[in-house]
Amino acid sequence: xxxxxxxxxxxxxxxxxxxxxxxxxxxxxxxxxxxxxxxxxxxxxxxxxxxxxxxxxxxxxxxxxxxxxxxxxxxxxxxxxxxxxxxxxxxxxxxxxxxxxxxxxxxxxxxxxxxxxxxxxxxxxxxxxxxxxxxxxxxxxxxxxxxxxxxxxxxxxxxxxxxxxxxxxxxxxxxxxxxxxxxxxxxxxxxxxxxxxxxxxxxxxxxxxxxxxxxxxxxxxxxxxxxxxxxxxxxxxxxxxxxxxxxxxxxxxxxxxxxxxxxxxxxxxxxxxxxxxxxxxxxxxxxxxxxxxxxxxxxxxxxx
Numbered sequence: 001x002x003x004x005x006x007x008x009x010x011x012x013x014x015x016x017x018x019x020x021x022x023x024x025x026x027x028x029x030x031x032x033x034x035x036x037x038x039x040x041x042x043x044x045x046x047x048x049x050x051x052x053x054x055x056x057x058x059x060x061x062x063x064x065x066x067x068x069x070x071x072x073x074x075x076x077x078x079x080x081x082x083x084x085x086x087x088x089x090x091x092x093x094x095x096x097x098x099x100x101x102x103x104x105x106x107x108x109x110x111x112x113x114x115x116x117x118x119x120x121x122x123x124x125x126x127x128x129x130x131x132x133x134x135x136x137x138x139x140x141x142x143x144x145x146x147x148x149x150x151x152x153x154x155x156x157x158x159x160x161x162x163x164x165x166x167x168x169x170x171x172x173x174x175x176x177x178x179x180x181x182x183x184x185x186x187x188x189x190x191x192x193x194x195x196x197x198x199x200x201x202x203x204x205x206x207x208x209x210x211x212x213x214x215x216x217x218x219x220x221x222x223x224x225x226x227x228x229x230x231x232x233x234x235x236x237x238x239x240x241x242x243x244x245x246x247x248x249x250x251x252x253x254x255x256x257x258x259x260x261x262x263x264x265x266x267x268x269x270x271x272x273x274x275x276x277x278x279x280x281x282x283x284x285x286x287x288x289x290x291x292x293x294x295x296x297x298x299x300x301x302x303x304x
Contacts, residue, residue, distance in 0.1 A: 152276035177282040
């Protein structure tokens with residue numbers, strides 16, 4: 001048989017996890033390849049980029065969609081297990097699971113409607129366009145955003161599983177890529193060394209060191225509330241500092257955000273979502289696998 005699409009894969013993948021045990025993505029791929037009776041040629045077939053096996057990619061997306069709908073839950077890097085909701089779905093004895101079925105669940109609908117695609121034209125009734133209503137450029141942008149969001153999700157999970165020391169190195173790498181910190185050696189000595197009250201480190205704003213920015217980096221799984229920002233602001237005041245960056249792997253409470261906005265000192269808040277977006281933009285912890293250029297006809301060229 002031909003290589004199944006990712007929607008065809010979703011139900012057999014969920015059924016594979018029915019035993020409530022932890023399963024790795026690699027073991028799932030091997031099981032499903034046998035389930036679908038794929039040939040060696042089909043298992044080795046690559047995406048157009050030549051960077052990944054087509055079937056591996058589709059199983060990966062099937063698992064991502066099932067996790068977004070809360071049918072599966074990630075247990076550790078590369079592993080997942082079925083949830084109570086997933087078990088309830090299997091009890092329905094469905095003949096297939098597809099995106100139409102997943103749209104019955106609010107978590108998946110939120111995943112399908114990224115905030116950063118608000119500039120796309122939308123229908124008045126349900127806020128989405130059918131495939132036939134999207135222009136090729138709109139479809140390309142939509143799929144690009146989905147890939148980016150999935151990458152950001154995986155990035156954040158990877159960051160949370162790393163040590164605090166690694167997180168500090170990651171912060172250094174990101175700030176250097178963004179143009180801060182002078183040399184890598186100087187930045188590495190600064191971040192993670194201060195430990196002065198609410199300050200984790202300092203870094204130069206530019207290569208000349210005309211100003212200093214104070215850093216707070218929290219690899220947390222909880223919301224950062226106003227008292228944490230107040231503590232950081234107090235530490236800045238003690239240093240007579242005017243600029244600070246507070247980075248966390250989770251999110252900030254509304255009170256914390258409002259408090260930071262009204263401070264005399266400038267404190268930039270970077271939550272987990274913003275952190276992963278910056279990492280993708282500046283190629284920290286990610287690597288490009290394929291670039292596509294979208295071109296249009298040059299009318300001026302044909303003007304005689």
